Amino acid sequence: MLIIPAIDLKDGRCVRLRQGDMAAEIVYSDDVQAVARHWQEQGAALIHVVDLNGAVDGRPRNVSQIEAVMNVVGVHVQVGGGIRSIETVRQYLRAGVSRVVLGTAALTDRAFLEQACREFPRRIVLGLDARNGKVAVKGWTEMSDVRAVDLLKEMSGFALGAVIYTDISCDGMLSGPNIPALEEIVASSPFPVLASGGISTIDDLLAVRSLGPRVEGAIVGKALYDGMLDYRAAVTALGKE
Numbered sequence: 001m002l003i004i005p006a007i008d009l010k011d012g013r014c015v016r017l018r019q020g021d022m023a024a025e026i027v028y029s030d031d032v033q034a035v036a037r038h039w040q041e042q043g044a045a046l047i048h049v050v051d052l053n054g055a056v057d058g059r060p061r062n063v064s065q066i067e068a069v070m071n072v073v074g075v076h077v078q079v080g081g082g083i084r085s086i087e088t089v090r091q092y093l094r095a096g097v098s099r100v101v102l103g104t105a106a107l108t109d110r111a112f113l114e115q116a117c118r119e120f121p122r123r124i125v126l127g128l129d130a131r132n133g134k135v136a137v138k139g140w141t142e143m144s145d146v147r148a149v150d151l152l153k154e155m156s157g158f159a160l161g162a163v164i165y166t167d168i169s170c171d172g173m174l175s176g177p178n179i180p181a182l183e184e185i186v187a188s189s190p191f192p193v194l195a196s197g198g199i200s201t202i203d204d205l206l207a208v209r210s211l212g213p214r215v216e217g218a219i220v221g222k223a224l225y226d227g228m229l230d231y232r233a234a235v236t237a238l239g240k241e
Contacts, residue, residue, distance in 0.1 A: 001209045005220060007035055007036060014029040014032050014035045022052065042231040055104075060088055100123065103129055106151060124159070126152070130166070130181070149185065153188060165181070166197045168197065175200075177198045200223035202233075
C-alpha cells in the first residue's frame with residue numbers, strides 16, 4: 001500500500017486546512033517545489049496535489065505552481081481541484097501529471113466525466129468527499145443529498161483509475177480515519193481505493209491496509225507536516241507487517 005504525501009495549494013503556498021475550512025489554514029511553505037522534492041527524496045512514488053482555490057472557484061488557480069512541481073520531480077503526481085473541463089484535463093496531462101482527480105463533475109457534469117474517462121482511460125480518479133456519508137462538492141462548500149456509496153455504484157461502467165474517499169469530518173483533525181465508512185466504500189468499489197482524512201499514525205495506516213488489497217494507498221497530509229508521522233519510518237513499518 002502506498003503512503004501518498006499531500007500538497008494542498010492555496011494562494012501559491014503549501015497549506016493544510018481543518019475540515020476543508022478555507023479560513024482555517026496553516027501555511028507550511030512558500031516553496032512548493034522544495035516540498036515536492038522533499039517527498040520525492042523521502043521515497044514517495046506518488047504525490048497528491050490539490051488546488052484548493054480552484055476547487056472553490058471552479059477553475060484552476062495554482063497551475064503555475066503545479067507545473068513547477070512537475071519540472072522538479074520524477075515521480076507520479078495526481079492533481080485535483082477545480083477541474084471542470086476536458087481542456088483542463090488535457091493541460092495537466094500534457095504537463096506530465098499522471099492522473100487527474102474529478103469530484104464535483106461526477107455530480108454536475110456526467111458527460112464531461114464520461115468524455116474524460118473515454119479519452120484518458122484509467123487516468124481519471126474519482127474524488128469522493130463525504131460528510132456523514134453524503135457527497136460534498138465545490139471544494140466542500142456545498143453538500144448534496146447523494147450518498148457516496150450510491151454515486152460510486154453509478155460509476156461502475158466508467159474507465160476510472162481509482163477512487164479517493166475523504167471523510168471531511170476527519171480531514172486535518174489527526175483523529176484517525178473513518179474505518180467503517182472506508183470499509184463500506186472498499187466493499188462497493190470496482191476500482192482501487194485511496195483513503196484520505198485523519199490518517200496520523202502507523203496504526204492508522206495498518207488499519208487502512210487491513211481493509212484488503214483493493215486499497216491502493218493512503219493520502220497523508222497534516223501528520224507528515226506536523227512531524228507526528230515520519231514518512232520513511234511509516235514505509236518501513238508497513239514493510240515489516
